[in-house]
Amino acid sequence: MSVESREIHAVENLESGDRLVIADREFSSRLIVGTGKYSSHEQTVAAVRASGAEMVTVAVRRVDLDASKRDSLLHHLDPSEFFLLPNTAGCFTADEAIRYARLGREAGLSSWVKLEVIGDQETLLPDTEALLEATRVLVGEGFTVLPYTNDDLITALRLEEAGAAAVMPLASPIGSGLGLLNPVNIRILKARLSVPLIVDAGVGTASDACLTMEQGVDGILMNTALAAAERPVLMAGAMREAVRAGRAAWLAGRMPIREWAVPSSPSTGMLD
C-alpha cells in the first residue's frame, strides 16, 4: 500500500472509530437535533433522517384533549430508530424543571434529560443557579443530565462537579442563528472539562456548525437552523456534512496562521 492510501485508510479508521461517548451510550453522529418548529411530523422525520442524527430532543407538553386534533409525534418518530432526549424547555425554576424531567422519564424510554432552566424570557439564557440545583437533584435521582448552559467556565465546572454527563454551552441565543459568538470561551471550556462538550443553541447555517466543530467540541445540538431553513431537509444534509468536515478538520490539525506570506511553490529553480 502506498503512503497516500495508508493515510487515507487512517482517516477513514479515525472517522469510524471517532465516536461520541456520553455516559453509557455511544453515537456515530456528533449532531443532535431538535424536533420543534417543523411544518409537519413528516417534515420533522425527513429532516432528522437527513441530518444523520441518532439522538433527538423532544418536549413534554399537555395532551390535547380534543381527540380530533391529535396526531402524536411518536406515531412518526420511532423511538427504536432514534434515541429520544426529553427536554425541560419552558421551565423557569428548578422545581418546574425537575417535575418535567420526572415526567419525561416516566415515558419509559430512558433516564436521560436535556435540562433547561431559563432565567429570562427574551434571551432564553439559563438561570445557572437554578440549573445547578436541578442538576444536583436529578443526578441524585439517577438521571443522566445534559444541561443547557452558557459559556461561563465556572458554571460549566460546577455542572460537571454536580454530576452532569455532558455540558452544553450555547453558541448564541436559542433560535437566533447568530452562530458561534465566542469561540475563545468554547475552547477554554473544552480544555478544562472532562465530560463531553456539546454546543447547544444559536447555530444558524452550515459554516457555523463547521466552525464550531473546529474548536474541538464533542458535538452540536441544533433545531431552528434546520426547521426555519427554507428547505429543512436540504439544510439537514448540509449540517451533517458540516459537522463531519469540522470534526475532520480539527482532527487533522489545522495549519498555523501567519501574518506574512509563505510561498507554496519552490523559490529555487527560477529562470535567469
Add this chain to the structure above:
Amino acid sequence: MNIEVNGTGRTFPAGGSVRDLLDELGLDPRMVVVERNREIVRREELDDVQVADGDRFEIVQFVGGG
C-alpha cells in the same frame, strides 16, 4: 365526581380508575404520562389507582421541541 384534567373541569363517574379515565379520553397509556395531584401515576398502577372527587390530573406526551 368533579375532576380537572389539563386545567379543564369535567365530570367522571365514581369508582373509575385512572386507566378508565384514559380510555374515556381516548388516550393510549403507552403514549402519555399521568400526574394526579402532582404525583406521577406509574404505568403499572394505572388500573389500580382510583379517581377521587376533586382530583387534578395533568396528562402529558412528547411533542416536537429543541
